[in-house]
Amino acid sequence: EVQLLESGGDLGQPGGSLRLSCAASEFTFSRFHMAWVRQAPGKGLEWVSAISGVGADTYYADSVKGRFTISRDNSKNTLYLQMNSLRAEDTALYYCTRRNIDRWYFDSWGQGTLVTVSS
Amino acid sequence: EIVLTQSPATLSLSPGEGATLSCRASQSVGTNLDWFQQQPGQAPRVLIYDASKRAAGIAARFSGSGSGTDFILTISSLEPEDFAVYYCQQRNTWPLAFGGGTKVEIK
Numbered sequence: 232e233v234q235l236l237e238s239g240g241d242l243g244q245p246g247g248s249l250r251l252s253c254a255a256s257e258f259t260f261s262r263f264h265m266a267w268v269r270q271a272p273g274k275g276l277e278w279v280s281a282i283s284g285v286g287a288d289t290y291y292a293d294s295v296k297g298r299f300t301i302s303r304d305n306s307k308n309t310l311y312l313q314m315n316s317l318r319a320e321d322t323a324l325y326y327c328t329r330r331n332i333d334r335w336y337f338d339s340w341g342q343g344t345l346v347t348v349s350s
Numbered sequence: 351e352i353v354l355t356q357s358p359a360t361l362s363l364s365p366g367e368g369a370t371l372s373c374r375a376s377q378s379v380g381t382n383l384d385w386f387q388q389q390p391g392q393a394p395r396v397l398i399y400d401a402s403k404r405a406a407g408i409a410a411r412f413s414g415s416g417s418g419t420d421f422i423l424t425i426s427s428l429e430p431e432d433f434a435v436y437y438c439q440q441r442n443t444w445p446l447a448f449g450g451g452t453k454v455e456i457k
Contacts (some may be wrong), residue, residue: 276448336384340393
């Protein structure tokens with residue numbers, strides 16, 4: 232069974248930085264595109280960023296472009312999200328997701344890691 | 351940027367009743383539209399992909415239809431575990447986008 236385990240969520244300062252990690256197991260990590268989706272407290276889902284299998288292609292929502300960086304280390308089966316210039320509106324539960332290898336839908340999700348941005 | 355509008359925001363129904371959820375896209379997404387269910391305190395899970403294909407392990411009472419800009423998720427007869435929030439999501443064009451969600455609650 233696919234396992235996605237997020238970590239790194241914490242209380243961050245406005246203007247500060249955090250790095251999220253997602254440890255993947257039980258599948259060939261390098262073959263799959265991956266993504267981050269977030270959910271603010273009591274709100275809906277928001278796609279944040281995505282990355283291709285080898286990491287050559289990255290994509291970002293306008294709300295995080297220029298502040299967040301997605302990356303991956305296929306030797307460690309780990310996905311990352313470097314979050315800089317944090318804002319209060321970045322407060323959310325951040326999910327790591329896998330994109331289906333054939334049809335590109337989000338076929339597996341982690342349980343999420345909570346980021347709170349507050350002074 | 352494609353915007354997905356889901357309606358209604360809340361659907362109040364009784365177990366055994368059918369549910370019809372709508373998702374409208376601001377421009378065509380073909381059939382690159384998926385539906386997710388989210389139970390309280392849990393991660394979302396995919397129900398329907400490619401607008402009408404049930405994901406692995408999903409009960410036959412869930413069905414999807416539509417193409418282009420108008421999509422429907424139908425739950426033929428609500429089971430107690432179906433009361434949850436449902437989201438549509440388009441993957442036709444970057445940036446990817448989710449709809450605002452429809453909450454199906456017990457009447």
